[in-house]
Amino acid sequence: MSVISSQPKKIIIIGGGSAGWMAASLIHKAWAKKGTKILLIESDVISKIGVGEGSTPSLRLFFNHLGISEQEWMPQCNATYKCGISFPGWTNTDDPAFADYPAYIHPFYSQADWKTGNAFMHNARLRREGVDVPAHPDNYWLQSYLAKSFKAPIARQQLSDEMDYGYHFDSALVGDFLKKRLLNMGLNHLTDTVDGVELDDSGQISSVITKRNAAQSADLFIDCTGFAARLIRQALNVDFVDYSDCLFNDRAIAIQSPIDCSRDIPSQTTSTALSAGWAWQIPLSNRYGNGYVYSSKYISDEEAEKELRKHIGPSCLGEKARMIKMRLGRLSQHWHKNVLAVGLSQGFIEPLEATALMLIQHTVESFISSYEDMQLSKRDILAQQDIYNSQLNEVFESIKDYIVAHYRLNSRTDSKYWCDNRENKNNSARLKALLSAWSTPGGDFEAELHRHNAELTYFAPSWYCLFSGKGHFPTSLNKPSANTKVAPTTEIIKYCHQVSKQFYNHNEQLEKVYGERLDIL
Template sequence: MSAQPKKIIILGGGSAGWMAASLIQKAWADKGTEILLIESDVINKIGVGEGSTPALRLFFNYLGIKEAEWMPACNATYKCGISFPGWTSKDDPAYADFSAYIHPFYSQADWKTGNAFMHNARLRRDGIDVPAHPDDYWLQSYLAKNFKSPIAAQQLRDEMDYGYHFDSALVGNFLKERLLSMGVKHLVDTVDDVTLNNSGEIASLITKANGEQNADIFIDCTGFAARLISKALNVDFVDYSDSLFNDRAVAIQSSIDCTQDIPSQTTSTALSSGWAWNIPLSNRYGNGYVYSSKYITDEEAEKELRAHIGKSCEGYEARVIPMRLGRLTHHWHKNVLAVGLSQGFIEPLEATALMLIQHTVELFISHYEEMFTEQRDTAGQQNIFNSQLNEVFESIKDYIVAHYRLNSRTDSQYWCDNRDNTNNSPRLNALLNAWHTKGGDFEAELTRHNAELTYFAPSWYCLFAGKGHFPTTVTKPEQHIKVAPTAEIINYCQHVSQQFSVHNEQLAKVYGDKWPKSK
């Protein structure tokens, strides 16, 4: 046997299927692996989110695809971070200065100012009256608030990290056209049956028009249906609904005028029974309301979202999307790898869906090759792989759950129930206790519980500090206590941010003659 499969069948297209095909083609096609992607033309593809983490930039860089090539084809814009307005109480004076904050994509440029923020946040946690709002310390927050791109007009010593906003369906189509031109095989067909061999592995897929299709490895990209991993192999599912209440989303587009300033941030605004996203593309805004059906009906959610968006969504249809939050116990089982919604989903609050697709496939490629170089049996290698991937899911889940536990709203039962819910992991409980205990070593708990697997300490600090979780009684710092110079940092960040291109202007440069000239 070789360190790569002879043939892989990917069942399902969309962003999951074509991202998986892209990574496998890059890694194994020149080593003889045949790739066949089968997708149906009657299944609607779900596009829950249209934002990314900086991982997507690494994805395109790895494939050698320039921004000027893919961004115009996918109506993409730049993303400096995510703004979270409305997650704190409007009536409690303790949260008056924390009505919103930005979770930035920080980089080397933020090293000194970021450490200053965390230093002041530690002091504020101990009841010392010092400035500790994250937006003052991170360069990306200044870029986002001033409609700047994360691209400097002139070369700086430290390059910024950033994500993107995009049309996820167009990303899938872009990758599809690219791969078909590179020889990846493609069938538009429906799978009528799945056959298993004596070992319980998938032997073949029986398609309606093209008959039996065989492979060594099958990749399940069939969305929530999980046609192979769940229905054929009966892999168990770990439900997250006891700690994450939201099970629905309603999505509505709205118009955008590209002659006006285009935001370089996702906005995630807390509403009565969940939160609403607003994502700027080059041709429209993407909007949605992620909510719990136990607290609001689909009709009520649509009405509330339309009122939140305003007139710019008039004439656009609403689409309701059921969501199943959780993960599989085994993402790679026998000869099937689940990728995308088929393997699990954590609501799109931090735009982690494409990152998980990318991470899953890259980790699979690495582990599959290692299985041969280290001469390990398949089951043992799969156990290591599944354990690592499950830990990533759990780490992201804890970060998302923390958003809800730290809310301070009292205007609806939904927010009160989320705050009072005690279905937390031991790790999240330890972090909550450490932060809220005077003298508690928060960073030691992050390390002890491996909480920085997906979100580093600055992100956790932004989350707790951004939602205003500090003592209400504070004292002035004594003379011997060193306080980070916030006023100087603000001046510094304001000065540096002026060296970055206006978002619209940078997009026009990347798009060239494809940039829209008017509304």
């Protein structure tokens, strides 16, 4: 396929949901005014997964890029603010080595954390070497204090450094919001089901056959058909790289429960370890989203639902449960021939760190940039696809390693699931090197992060929070010598408490954005 322009003439997106409408939004922004025709075909008989209800800070950049304010989209999607993710229950607090680490928060950090964050990493380095200094991450990051005091990551007065943050939201409503916006902007849309695919002599897709609107042809097709991967796998037979040897979970059960908006709404996701996986709790302005991500090898669906309901409590009585089968892994090629896979069709890493929408956004944005660069560089399309797929696969692998590390670093001994996860040796060379460097006296952990490109998606502070938050330090500790420089944790705690007072209460900030009281919505 030769390069004839810096953007395709016609694009067909198959599938709606978050993936389809986010892809359509970004492509419309980049190419619609340059003459690219965009058609989104959305089935009304295929159900959407739609349980990803948390984000990383990249979603804020997504809406900013589209020129959409928080006042415009958040009330339409029952959205709230997110300062980070809390991880209770991942350690064995009956063991004295982990007694002081029952939970920790993986925060979103900003320039405001530069000094306190460096202090945390300094103390963590000392504790790794057997020096008895405080190194729990929650003491050093401002957003940990905001989350624990039900604050929004929005200051009452402009700070010198703006905070970074994520959101909680109803993912189905995000798709609906973007759909309505694009249809008002004139995007072409068909409600129909793809029954077949036609290939040309070169093996590319020439058209898709719809149930009610016959054949639809295009230069480029975007596969947003979820786990079915209707185009990229069923039609083009692209290989799938399975992650089940290192990530055991293959099921999720989702249950909603009510929220009392007359009380403080949390500004954090909570991911609590249960017997055969972990449970999420995500606060929206109208309800809680709850779920259990687990392995069917260690617990039945019925037992998992029972355990989740017990964990949630009586508030979920009478609420329906939805079970979702998951396939964890990624494609070997996300952009193949004239098809780009986006969302679940390209792969899935369990939602422990809420990376699903970030991957959708990154996939599409980097594709747009790559496609345009292909024209400027005069590079052959196959060479450009190789570069694109290699870089995107490295992003998937980097996220996978960070997620796997959560399980490898657990210290629970109460179930075979947790013991098997901790003992599992099916890890990448990168993760093995990081685990070794952290636990080896004198090991240069940060050098290993750089050497293995481990900071592609998670910077050093996140890796330090992960290892330190789960209490992975020597059991034998010595008092610091007179010459040892120790970061002043007590002063840092006072400082963070004082600064956190400058931020809006979460409910108060939401009511500013919504323009009305939450408890009467």
